[in-house]
Amino acid sequence: MREIQAGGYSPTIKKRALSRKLVALREQCGMTTSEVCKRLHWSPSKLNYIEKAKWIDPNSDSVADLCELYGVDGADRDALIRLTREARQRGWWRKYNDVFTSELPGFEAGASSIRTFQNTVVPGLLQVPEYIEMITRIAGIEEPAEIKRRTDARLERQKILLRDQRSCHLHAVVDEHVLLRIGDKGVRSAQIAHLLKLAQRPNVEVQVIPLEKGLYPGAGETFTCLMFPDSTERDIVYLETTVDGRMLEEPDELERYMVRFDRLRTVAMDFEATRAYLARQIE
Structure with missing residues (x-):
């Protein structure tokens, strides 16, 4: 899954890359946001924050749930979880929120x-x-x-x-x-x-x-x-x-x-x- 390897070292860029990939996976499955929320018992706002890269701290459990729903496993799943952890890193600007x-x-x-x-x-x-x-x-x-x-x-x-x-x-x-x-x-x-x-x-x-x-x-x-x-x-x-x-x-x-x-x-x-x-x- 090389296409999700975000360049640079900014967690903000990695978070954006992660969200973009999750949207692509959902669309490849032919699922609407409403269907995803219904299957995972999520609120629409939760999925929207994930797909719009608005979540403050990307959550590995939530990404794992999406991977299971979208049929993503093995090395591809591991790559997404790794990107999630990288996106959670605190950039220096976080202390100036x-x-x-x-x-x-x-x-x-x-x-x-x-x-x-x-x-x-x-x-x-x-x-x-x-x-x-x-x-x-x-x-x-x-x-x-x-x-x-x-x-x-x-x-x-x-x-x-x-x-x-x-x-x-x-x-x-x-x-x-x-x-x-x-x-x-x-x-x-x-x-x-x-x-x-x-x-x-x-x-x-x-x-x-x-x-x-x-x-x-x-x-x-x-x-x-x-x-x-x-x-x-x-x-x-x-x-x-x-x-x-x-x-x-x-x-x-x-x-x-x-x-x-x-x-x-x-x-x-x-x-x-x-x-x-x-x-x-x-x-």
């Missing part, structure tokens, strides 16, 4: 490439502590301990760019408004210097869309595209809303945002011009 409202950090940990467009704030993977603290206070959080916790969580996320092996490639397109609206000169200088430093790394590309472009093709809500090294793993687009984070993974949705990102990077300053622009802002 009060900070992260979505599983984005888990997907980032397994991504080989990330493309993001931001027109309001600096991309989270590129923020310095001073900037994180500033936007946290703007969000209405004043307790020092809570600010530190959120800062620590954000900095932990950024380590995917600094890994010695399998470091993630990041391509960020940022509207110039994002930088100009940083009112604190000290914070602004530190943040721009950090962007310039990271832009020197081979796995980080930063482009700025200058104000002079006016209204430009691709303008609109912010988004992040995450691509994974395993060819069997479906790429996703992450949209952050006021209420929660939304994940898109249908091929036509992915294509739409990839085309939009291409338009944005075309209208932005190229990498060399962006680095020169950043350098001028801190002179």
Whole structure:
């Protein structure tokens, strides 16, 4: 059952691969979700959480019950149970469940490439502590301990760019408004210097869309595209809303945002011009 071996080491990716395989097995058996729930005496919500990869801790007993129902045994059953145990492992982001409202950090940990467009704030993977603290206070959080916790969580996320092996490639397109609206000169200088430093790394590309472009093709809500090294793993687009984070993974949705990102990077300053622009802002 090689097709269920999720690439990378993120439990979030493994959980997603497990759910996808269980859905495929049910469909191969020609069973509806209602039939499965009736046979196993499960509530519809339980099976839905399993098939939508929403379960917090994948349960080996539940997977074993599904294997028996679907006629999966031997090495294939063992592979699914092993994947279940791997999906139960605690990623570092689990200790920050009060900070992260979505599983984005888990997907980032397994991504080989990330493309993001931001027109309001600096991309989270590129923020310095001073900037994180500033936007946290703007969000209405004043307790020092809570600010530190959120800062620590954000900095932990950024380590995917600094890994010695399998470091993630990041391509960020940022509207110039994002930088100009940083009112604190000290914070602004530190943040721009950090962007310039990271832009020197081979796995980080930063482009700025200058104000002079006016209204430009691709303008609109912010988004992040995450691509994974395993060819069997479906790429996703992450949209952050006021209420929660939304994940898109249908091929036509992915294509739409990839085309939009291409338009944005075309209208932005190229990498060399962006680095020169950043350098001028801190002179």
